[in-house]
Amino acid sequence: MDAQGRGRADDIDPADQWVLNPNTGEYELRLPASAPQSGVPAPRRPPASDSGPPARGRTEAPGRPRPETPDPAVPRRRRGAPEEPLPGRRGRRPAKKAAKGKKVLLWTGGVMAFVLVAGAGAAYFYIEHLNNNIASVSDDGASTGGFEKDKAINILLIGTDKRTGAGNEKYGDAGSVGHADTTILLHVSKDRSNATALSIPRDLIVDIPDCPTTQEDGSQKVIPGTPQTRFNTSLGQDGRTPSCTMRTVTELTGVKPDNFMVADFNAVKTLTSAVGGVDVCVGKDIDDPDSHLKLSKGTHTIEGEQALAFVRTRHAVGFGGDLSRIGLQQQFLSALMRKLKSNDTLTSPSKMLDLAEAGTKALTVDSQLDSINKLKDLGLELGKLNTKNLTFATTPVIDNPAEKVKTTVVLNESSAPQVFDMIKNDVSFTAVKEQKKKEAAAVAARLKGTKADASEVRVRITNGGAVAGSAQETLSWLQNEEGVTKSENAGNAPATLAKTTLEYAPDQADQARRLADIMGLPGSALKPGESVTNSQGVPAMTLTLGKDFKGAGSSQTAPTKAPADVDKSTADKVECAK
Numbered sequence: 378m379d380a381q382g383r384g385r386a387d388d389i390d391p392a393d394q395w396v397l398n399p400n401t402g403e404y405e406l407r408l409p410a411s412a413p414q415s416g417v418p419a420p421r422r423p424p425a426s427d428s429g430p431p432a433r434g435r436t437e438a439p440g441r442p443r444p445e446t447p448d449p450a451v452p453r454r455r456r457g458a459p460e461e462p463l464p465g466r467r468g469r470r471p472a473k474k475a476a477k478g479k480k481v482l483l484w485t486g487g488v489m490a491f492v493l494v495a496g497a498g499a500a501y502f503y504i505e506h507l508n509n510n511i512a513s514v515s516d517d518g519a520s521t522g523g524f525e526k527d528k529a530i531n532i533l534l535i536g537t538d539k540r541t542g543a544g545n546e547k548y549g550d551a552g553s554v555g556h557a558d559t560t561i562l563l564h565v566s567k568d569r570s571n572a573t574a575l576s577i578p579r580d581l582i583v584d585i586p587d588c589p590t591t592q593e594d595g596s597q598k599v600i601p602g603t604p605q606t607r608f609n610t611s612l613g614q615d616g617r618t619p620s621c622t623m624r625t626v627t628e629l630t631g632v633k634p635d636n637f638m639v640a641d642f643n644a645v646k647t648l649t650s651a652v653g654g655v656d657v658c659v660g661k662d663i664d665d666p667d668s669h670l671k672l673s674k675g676t677h678t679i680e681g682e683q684a685l686a687f688v689r690t691r692h693a694v695g696f697g698g699d700l701s702r703i704g705l706q707q708q709f710l711s712a713l714m715r716k717l718k719s720n721d722t723l724t725s726p727s728k729m730l731d732l733a734e735a736g737t738k739a740l741t742v743d744s745q746l747d748s749i750n751k752l753k754d755l756g757l758e759l760g761k762l763n764t765k766n767l768t769f770a771t772t773p774v775i776d777n778p779a780e781k782v783k784t785t786v787v788l789n790e791s792s793a794p795q796v797f798d799m800i801k802n803d804v805s806f807t808a809v810k811e812q813k814k815k816e817a818a819a820v821a822a823r824l825k826g827t828k829a830d831a832s833e834v835r836v837r838i839t840n841g842g843a844v845a846g847s848a849q850e851t852l853s854w855l856q857n858e859e860g861v862t863k864s865e866n867a868g869n870a871p872a873t874l875a876k877t878t879l880e881y882a883p884d885q886a887d888q889a890r891r892l893a894d895i896m897g898l899p900g901s902a903l904k905p906g907e908s909v910t911n912s913q914g915v916p917a918m919t920l921t922l923g924k925d926f927k928g929a930g931s932s933q934t935a936p937t938k939a940p941a942d943v944d945k946s947t948a949d950k951v952e953c954a955k
Contacts, residue, residue, distance in 0.1 A: 510737035513747035515591040516637070517620035519627070523745035524635040526758060529803045530565040533623055533634040535612060537641050554613035555641070557622050559688075559706060562632065564800045569761040571805040574710075575796070576703045576771045577626065579609035580785045586628050588621035607785060612639075619743065630797045636746045636755075644739035645685045648713065651731035653721075654680035655712040657687060658953035665693035684709070700771065700786075707769040708953075714764055768806035772796065820900030828891040831860040835917035836879075836892060837909060841870030843877075843926035851922065854929035859895050865912055867919075874923035876901075877933055881918040882908040888918060897932025 524530045536559030558579055565572040587602045600615050611617060611625040619637045627633045649655055656678050663672045670686035670693065672679075679687055688706050695701025717732075737749070746752065773789035773796060799806065836855075840848040848866045855861035879902055881889040889903055908916035927933060 507733055507737045507749045510734070511747060511749065511752075512741045513744050514618055514741060515620065516623065516743040516745055517589050517591055517618070519588075519620040519623040519634075520637070520743060520745060521633050521635045523751075524755060524758070526754070527567075529567040530563075530755075530758060531632055531634045531800075532563045532565075532755075533619075533626055533637040534561045534563055535559070535619055535622055535637060535639045536644075537612060537639060556609040556614065557612040558609060559703075560608070560622065560626070562626060562630065562634065562800070564632070564803075565759060565762060566803050566805060569758060571766040571807045572759075572762050572768070573800060573806045574707070574767065574769045575630075575800065576707065576769070577608060577629070578699055578703065578772060578774055578786055579607065580699050581608040581629075581772065581774060582606065582777060582785050582787050583608045583611070583625055583629050585611050585617075585621065585625050588617055588624055590616065590618050590620065592616075619741075623743075630800065632797065632800050637743045638746070639741040640739045642685055644735070645688055646681045647735035647739055648732070649680035649684040651735045652680075652713075652716050652728055654678040655684065655709070655716045657709060657712050660953040663690065663693045665690045667692055700774070703771055707771075711764075711769065714767075718764065766805070766807045770796065770806055823900040823903040823905075824890055824893060826890055827887050828894060829887040831891060831895065832862060834861045834888045834892050835863040835885075835911060835915060836861065836888075836920050837865055837867040837911055837917050838920045838922070839867045839870035841872065841874040841877075841921040842924035843922035844928075847922050847926055847928070851920075851929045855895070858930075861892070861895065863911075863915075863917075865917075870921045874921055875925065877923040877926050878902050878904050878921050879918060880904045880906040880921075882906070882916065885916070885918055892918070892920070899933065902933065 521531075524532070535557050537555040538558035556579070560577040560579070562575045562577065563572065564575070582605055585603045585606060588600045590598050590600050592598055598616070600617055600621065603610065608625065608629075611622040612619060619639050623634050623637050656676055658676045659672050659674060662674050663670055665671075665686075668686045668689040668691075670683070670690045672687075688709050689702070690705060691698060691702035694705055721728075742752075746755065773792040774786035775789045776783040777785045777787050798804075838848045838852055838855075848868070852864055852866045855864050877898065879889055879892060879898060881903070883905065885908055886905075892898070893900075893903060909919055911917040925933070
């Protein structure tokens with residue numbers, strides 16, 4: 378809230394409350410010491426004992442109600458109470474600092490966890506207070522160890538259906554253990570030019586692996602895996618924590634997440650209220666008694682309970698199932714991100730403060746992402762992304778053929794592996810135009826032209842990181858099945874390579890194009906260079922099998938676009954639910 382909203386005198390300019398901290402060099406929000414209320418909202422903590430000593434840290438303002446502490450969806454660890462703020466000189470905040478919020482605003486994916494760090498990253502001017510809001514649980518070794526600034530980022534975002542918080546017990550199963558009701562794997566490209574938010578249906582049949590799990594008392598317990606069961610039971614069921622959902626996603630997609638974030642129903646309500654509501658569109662009248670959503674056809678601004686009802690609706694849209702609800706949730710997240718990036722939000726100190734409070738209170742993160750500074754660093758990376766290059770997609774699935782009454786789904790094996798490969802190979806779903814033009818030109822230049830006969834291709838095969846025996850396997854396949862008889866196994870390469878490469882001299886380009894065609898090598902794998910002398914004393918090309926080598930006879934070209942049957946949309950477009 379601004380100065381007037383906090384009960385300050387009407388003659389105080391909110392800009393005069395921004396103070397330079399000499400120790401950090403950053404401007405911080407400071408409120409007059411004589412004010413009857415605390416300068417920042419009191420951190421969450423359990424009520425103090427009547428007989429025990431007073432809690433350390435900030436004292437609460439007289440007459441201010443203690444905030445309700447929700448029942449956590451998963452075991453949480455609270456950080457220490459914040460220290461007293463450093464003294465600083467009051468002064469008007471320079472105009473050039475006004476852009477700070479834009480630099481640290483981030484938007485991710487997930488109905489509840491998706492945008493929670495937006496406020497956290499934006500409001501790091503009172504870090505210690507926000508740190509005290511954040512709850513974390515162990516990743517139990519299931520992550521990569523945390524995101525890195527110079528690599529692609531994969532964040533697992535989980536919305537749990539645990540009914541904690543005021544008013545949420547009325548929504549269906551009040552005793553839910555907190556399953557993975559909404560799950561999104563957010564992939565952000567290494568160059569931060571694009572991102573994909575891949576929804577994983579809760580009713581997808583998967584194999585849940587054994588899960589080493591840290592218990593509330595700090596002890597370790599391995600929770601046995603469950604084959605062929607619903608994905609949503611990877612959290613909550615049998616005491617499973619978010620690290621188990623993380624392991625299940627790795628098993629399913631082949632992508633190992635860097636971090637996870639979890640939130641419950643309250644996140645949707647508090648975040649939408651913090652920004653003053655978000656605009657959504659429905660293509661027909663909706664009256665869903667299960668979710669309690671009632672909207673007329675057209676555009677509406679929703680927040681709080683109505684926003685929660687919107688993301689929970691499924692019977693009144695599409696085919697009435699979970700896949701239809703996923704589409705509705707993706708539309709909602711796009712609208713929320715557009716609101717977060719709008720000037721109306723970025724230029725409002727009161728909204729940014731409310732976002733910071735709402736985000737950090739509703740958020741549970743893994744132990745590698747448990748401070749506002751870490752969230753800020755993540756926000757700075759994700760803030761480089763333009764929403765038009767963020768694609769929402771849904772894991773390709775089909776109805777479970779083993780069921781007469783269709784209640785679950787299984788992977789669509791014709792397109793799901795391609796989607797997972799695109800994420801693993803950092804391929805954009807949005808087809809960023811300029812980048813794709815450059816890539817297409819490079820591929821065309823190397824692959825276009827005449828091709829030599831397979832019998833004229835001379836190549837030495839070396840193993841530079843592929844599975845042991847790959848060079849000999851490839852040699853046998855090329856000679857016996859593809860007619861490349863002038864090939865030989867040259868053993869191990871002098872160095873390990875991440876990518877398979879084919880080096881050739883200018884006069885061997887036609888041979889290179891033929892071998893690339895046979896092996897499914899992309900243009901980027903072709904490296905104009907020099908020839909080598911083979912065992913017969915004749916010039917030959919060098920094929921080095923890298924860590925990415927998939928095996929003899931398997932195409933080495935990563936998909937360059939999403940399959941046609943994959944549902945997808947981008948965050949910058951307004952779509953109406955039907």
